[in-house]
Amino acid sequence: MTETHPDPVEAGAICSARGCQEPAAWQLLWNNPKLHTPDRRKVWLACEEHRQQLIDFLGKRGFLKDVVAHTEAG
Template identity: 70%
Template sequence: MTENEAPDVAVCSAKGCTTPAAWELLWNNPKLHTPDRRKVWLACDEHRQSLSDFLGSRKFLKDVQPHT
C-alpha cells in the first residue's frame, strides 16, 4: 500500500450507509442454502437492530457477533 492509499474498511450493509461495520449478522435462507451455510451482512451500531429485524422476520437470522 502506498502512502496515499487508505486501507479497506468494511462498511455497514444498510442501503446508503458508509459507517464502518461493528457487527456481523450471520444468516441463511433455508430454501436456498444448506443448514450449515452462513452468509454475512455487516452492520453499524445504528443499523444493527433494523437489519436484524429484517432478517429475523423472515426467519433467516442465525447469529449476531462483533465484527473483527
C-alpha cells in the same frame, strides 16, 4: 449477464444497510433455508445505528442465525 456480488467481509468493513457508509461493528450471520444448506452462513455487516434494523429484517424472515462482533480479521 450475471452480476457477482463480493462477500461484504472481503469488500471492506462497511455497513450493509442501503446507503450507509459507516464502519461495521457487527456481523449478522444468516441463511435462507430455501436456498442454502443448513450449515451455510451468509454475512451482512452492520454499524451500531443499523444493527437492530437489519436484525429485525432478517429475523422476520426466519433467516437470522447469529450476531457477532465484527473484527478487521473477520
